[in-house]
Amino acid sequence: MKDFQQIIGYQFKKEHLLREALTHSSYTNEGRKRHKNNERLEFLGDSVLSVIVANYLFLQFPDLPEGELTKTRAALVCSRSLAKFAQSIHLGDYLLMGCGEENSGGRERISNLEDAFEALVGAIYLDSGLEQARVFVLKFIPENLDPSKIRVTSDFKTTLQEIIQKNPEEKLTYVLVSESGPDHDKSFEVEVHLNSNIIGTGIGKSKKQAEQAAAQKALELMGYETC
Amino acid sequence: MKDFQQIIGYQFKKEHLLREALTHSSYTNEGRKRHKNNERLEFLGDSVLSVIVANYLFLQFPDLPEGELTKTRAALVCSRSLAKFAQSIHLGDYLLMGCGEENSGGRERISNLEDAFEALVGAIYLDSGLEQARVFVLKFIPENLDPSKIRVTSDFKTTLQEIIQKNPEEKLTYVLVSESGPDHDKSFEVEVHLNSNIIGTGIGKSKKQAEQAAAQKALELMGYETC
Numbered sequence: 001m002k003d004f005q006q007i008i009g010y011q012f013k014k015e016h017l018l019r020e021a022l023t024h025s026s027y028t029n030e031g032r033k034r035h036k037n038n039e040r041l042e043f044l045g046d047s048v049l050s051v052i053v054a055n056y057l058f059l060q061f062p063d064l065p066e067g068e069l070t071k072t073r074a075a076l077v078c079s080r081s082l083a084k085f086a087q088s089i090h091l092g093d094y095l096l097m098g099c100g101e102e103n104s105g106g107r108e109r110i111s112n113l114e115d116a117f118e119a120l121v122g123a124i125y126l127d128s129g130l131e132q133a134r135v136f137v138l139k140f141i142p143e144n145l146d147p148s149k150i151r152v153t154s155d156f157k158t159t160l161q162e163i164i165q166k167n168p169e170e171k172l173t174y175v176l177v178s179e180s181g182p183d184h185d186k187s188f189e190v191e192v193h194l195n196s197n198i199i200g201t202g203i204g205k206s207k208k209q210a211e212q213a214a215a216q217k218a219l220e221l222m223g224y225e226t227c
Numbered sequence: 228m229k230d231f232q233q234i235i236g237y238q239f240k241k242e243h244l245l246r247e248a249l250t251h252s253s254y255t256n257e258g259r260k261r262h263k264n265n266e267r268l269e270f271l272g273d274s275v276l277s278v279i280v281a282n283y284l285f286l287q288f289p290d291l292p293e294g295e296l297t298k299t300r301a302a303l304v305c306s307r308s309l310a311k312f313a314q315s316i317h318l319g320d321y322l323l324m325g326c327g328e329e330n331s332g333g334r335e336r337i338s339n340l341e342d343a344f345e346a347l348v349g350a351i352y353l354d355s356g357l358e359q360a361r362v363f364v365l366k367f368i369p370e371n372l373d374p375s376k377i378r379v380t381s382d383f384k385t386t387l388q389e390i391i392q393k394n395p396e397e398k399l400t401y402v403l404v405s406e407s408g409p410d411h412d413k414s415f416e417v418e419v420h421l422n423s424n425i426i427g428t429g430i431g432k433s434k435k436q437a438e439q440a441a442a443q444k445a446l447e448l449m450g451y452e453t454c
Contacts, residue, residue, distance in 0.1 A: 050274045
């Protein structure tokens with residue numbers, strides 16, 4: 001707990017709030033009834049996070065229309081972003097969880113990381129108020145955030161295609177590099193090429209999945225935030 | 228503007244924020260380019276409202292599970308609730324809007340009232356911070372709020388039926404009281420009876436709509452918050 005507070009740069013006055021934020025429901029389900037899990041703090045933290053990000057974007061981009069503000073906030077607080085924030089502070093290592101959850105990869109599960117990150121924000125807010133929660137959250141907002149480079153989509157191939165085809169001379173191709181594993185558990189590796197340059201590589205359980213992963217990597221390389 | 232600030236019990240330091248909160252987009256579209264409309268403040272206010280209500284529910288109901296907290300917040304900040312809050316402070320009367328919007332009933336339109344209410348919360352937050360916004364918002368939360376009496380549904384008939392059938396001896400009937408107007412613009416009035424007592428009356432453009440409206444009235448009479 002001490003280590004973790006050093007990592008996050010915040011010292012709790014009420015340490016039970018930190019403990020609650022780090023407690024996955026599987027921990028309390030395994031007979032530890034007197035412990036609270038982090039679901040209620042997650043409910044609170046979700047709102048706290050939202051207002052902090054909204055306020056930041058509102059002031060930072062005074063001319064951005066409401067629709068763009070909404071899209072940018074959605075990207076900043078989507079599951080994938082929150083899980084990335086959580087990973088950067090090694091949140092998974094400090095979660096309290098049941099054995100079943102742990103053995104099935106619970107410390108790396110996106111939803112657990114996302115929920116615990118929100119709960120942590122809620123806990124800091126309860127411990128010290130909005131300003132301290134703001135200091136904590138704003139550290140995770142990328143510097144030089146550019147709303148015009150945000151794409152909220154699950155179809156990365158189409159998004160990449162739309163961006164590339166603005167220059168008619170540019171050409172995207174997907175190249176299958178390898179295919180391995182038994183029939184019921186195959187793994188594919190795909191490269192996406194822009195003209196003759198490799199701009200992304202992706203792995204997936206189908207060719208399609210690997211192509212999407214490669215396109216997403218390419219978008220990130222080009223400075224786009226995807227969600 | 229002065230009247231309105233008396234009604235809401237809050238005096239703006241920066242009156243331009245109040246003006247912005249009250250400005251519907253149709254006003255700025257009609258050639259008044261230098262005025263800002265309330266869409267950006269609505270974006271901000273939506274989050275501010277959400278965190279205030281979340282915080283209130285979290286503290287007020289320390290044993291309520293996350294799912295119930297989420298449902299209760301959703302009901303408190305749904306369009307219909309926000310429009311009711313807006314009506315209680317006569318917000319529609321103070322909106323700045325274009326002639327087209329005004330002539331088509333814009334001052335009573337639920338979406339305009341909801342958006343302006345959120346914008347107003349955002350404006351107070353920017354003007355004075357979270358605590359003042361909280362004082363303003365909490366005045367609208369019903370006293371003796373009972374989360375077990377909240378129903379988030381658009382099917383009021385089914386909800387009413389489910390509540391009533393817990394007592395097998397009770398019986399609901401819907402009675403068509405009147406039908407008026409020309410074929411293309413009919414109006415129906417329906418009563419819902421519990422045994423021999425009228426517990427709600429509803430008007431609608433079809434029998435079904437009128438029945439739903441009557442069921443909703445009955446739920447409200449029985450102390451349920453519907454949304």
